[in-house]
Amino acid sequence: MNKLSFWLLPIIFLGGCALVQQPLPQLTLKDHQANVDYPVGQKFQVVLPSNGTTGFKWELEDMTAGVLEKLSDEYQVTDKYTENIVGAGGEEVWTFQVIKVERSHIVMKYRKPWDKTEVANEFLVTINGNPGDDGLVTYLGKIEGNAVDAQFDDCFITEAGDKFGITPVTQDQIGDPGVKAKIAEFTNQDTLVEIRGKMTEPTIDCNGKQLIVHEIQAK
Structure with missing residues (x-):
């Protein structure tokens, strides 16, 4: 190994470390009816079990507008479940962000989009938005x-x-x-x-x- 390679290795290693992103905080069914504190600007995920082959999916029934913002939602089969075949279970990952110092809530219901009367499961959580570390x-x-x-x-x-x-x-x-x-x-x-x-x-x-x-x- 020449001297240049020797000195470049630590730099490459440190540069690679800088690219690693910290996972977002996650809320699951275990957090149903919980009170959670997050600073303004914090992004977090609601991860709920789901099965895309049954017709059921999670729907956002209610959210405090202007206090929370929904960034995305996606269905995925993870290594927690079997291979992605018909009948295999998965989870829905909903990403939100706190945008205001205020008490807010998220209400979600697991049902078929064409049948609002049959609710198989429900998720409710209260989010308390707090000022960030910089006070902004x-x-x-x-x-x-x-x-x-x-x-x-x-x-x-x-x-x-x-x-x-x-x-x-x-x-x-x-x-x-x-x-x-x-x-x-x-x-x-x-x-x-x-x-x-x-x-x-x-x-x-x-x-x-x-x-x-x-x-x-x-x-």
Whole structure:
């Protein structure tokens, strides 16, 4: 082994380690009717046993909109079950994300989509959204501009209908120019945006609240 290869090996090894992603927290039937605490921004999975050959599937009966977001759902046969043949069991994996500091819930029912009356199983869990480690909270909504001479900042309207002022985080005594440009880009464009920031109150802004924006992106 030459010297170059000797020094490259640790780098390659460390680089490979950096690619390993931590698995998401999972809730199963054992967590039925449980209360779970997750920080805002946390993604988690609901993993429930299912059998795609029976016609039954899990359906999302109810979810607190604007507090939780469903990212995906898929049916899969894993090594927990037999090979993927007719009659083999599997599981449904539903991925969610906490987007607001608020108490919320998920209600799911296992039934045939064409027969809502026959419910073979049910899953209910309560999610308590908490601020993340950085103290920032995630919001989804749209930006509505005020008149140039208005005393209020532009307004942010969440999917739940809450409304408050919006302003970029201050850096070196001025508003962050990157965040400021993004706010201007999305104002009055009917674009759904995701914002991470901190709420301050009381202020003169909409409903006496002002959201200090640290990060903003189109959703």
